[in-house]
Amino acid sequence: MRLTQNEVAAILACANRHFGEGATVRLFGSRLNDRRRGGDIDLHVETPHAHLARLDVELAFLQDLKDRIGDQKIDLVVRRVGEPGVTVDAVARHDGLVLS
Amino acid sequence: MNADGAHGSRPTELDILKGALLSAHRIASRLAWSSARVRPFMPLNGVSIQSLDDEEVERIDAFLQRFGALTSFVQDQVTKALLRAEEEDLSEKSRKDQRLLLEKVGAIKPELEFGAIAELRNKVAHMYPDEPEKQAEILNAAHVRGTDLIQVFNDLLDYVDAKFFGSRLGIAHAVIPDSSHPQP
Numbered sequence A: 001m002r003l004t005q006n007e008v009a010a011i012l013a014c015a016n017r018h019f020g021e022g023a024t025v026r027l028f029g030s031r032l033n034d035r036r037r038g039g040d041i042d043l044h045v046e047t048p049h050a051h052l053a054r055l056d057v058e059l060a061f062l063q064d065l066k067d068r069i070g071d072q073k074i075d076l077v078v079r080r081v082g083e084p085g086v087t088v089d090a091v092a093r094h095d096g097l098v099l100s
Numbered sequence B: 001m002n003a004d005g006a007h008g009s010r011p012t013e014l015d016i017l018k019g020a021l022l023s024a025h026r027i028a029s030r031l032a033w034s035s036a037r038v039r040p041f042m043p044l045n046g047v048s049i050q051s052l053d054d055e056e057v058e059r060i061d062a063f064l065q066r067f068g069a070l071t072s073f074v075q076d077q078v079t080k081a082l083l084r085a086e087e088e089d090l091s092e093k094s095r096k097d098q099r100l101l102l103e104k105v106g107a108i109k110p111e112l113e114f115g116a117i118a119e120l121r122n123k124v125a126h127m128y129p130d131e132p133e134k135q136a137e138i139l140n141a142a143h144v145r146g147t148d149l150i151q152v153f154n155d156l157l158d159y160v161d162a163k164f165f166g167s168r169l170g171i172a173h174a175v176i177p178d179s180s181h182p183q184p
Helices: A005-019 A055-069 A087-095 B013-041 B054-085 B095-104 B114-125 B132-164
Strands: A024-028 A041-047 A074-080
Touching: A005 A024, A005 A041, A005 A055, A024 A087, A041 A087, A055 A074, A055 B114, A055 B132, A074 A087, B013 B054, B013 B132, B054 B095, B054 B114, B054 B132, B095 B114, B114 B132
Parallel strands: A041 A074
Antiparallel strands: A024 A041
16 A cells, blocks of 8 residues: 555544544555555545535545645545445445555 | 737746736636536536536536636646745745635635635546436536636736736636626
């Protein structure tokens, strides 16, 4: 995984703040591959708080996170727990690494 | 070319700023026109977005392209040109630092949330075609925020005009037409 401890801590703190306690955050995509360089930070979030799975909350999360880790490219997918997913959800759930 | 139209000498920071605003004005005016062109079928939802005809989809594509273009241009060209005219050192400043500086001097209104607009531009770029509900949510937000974005540009224009050009800059505000059938 190509994230620093500080980046992971920042992601989890922001997820807890914006998507509520119990939100699950997965890293998926190129940042899982230690042999590659660069690339977006692909994050998949599942929140048990349905009212927080909204676009304006996503935008606030992204601004908050970039304040902490710098202006990196972040691709964010947010779902309610149990929400039917599409392809990207299947990929994230299958290949993704739950951040903790 | 400098502010007087003469060739040969290096443009001043104000020449560059004026040029950036002229370019941004063209994009903002086209965005305003596109915003009015998509208004008749906004807001969208997960069902209505799938029943758009080809012309409506093209209108949305044009709107989104201009929304992204103006966001980028304000963020990368106008902001930098303005801060250089203010004699700010940009070498260590992130985009957020630059935005906060412009908010501090009153060139951008914080309530218009230009930072959120920039994030929304990124969400537009990452839309997944198999998520109609999400696409509709992002498109609706872009349509609403497009008005804010045009206001950001108009505010920057007013600030620059008053501060550097003695209200003689001669670039008009971008205005979203009232008619649902605007003329280009």
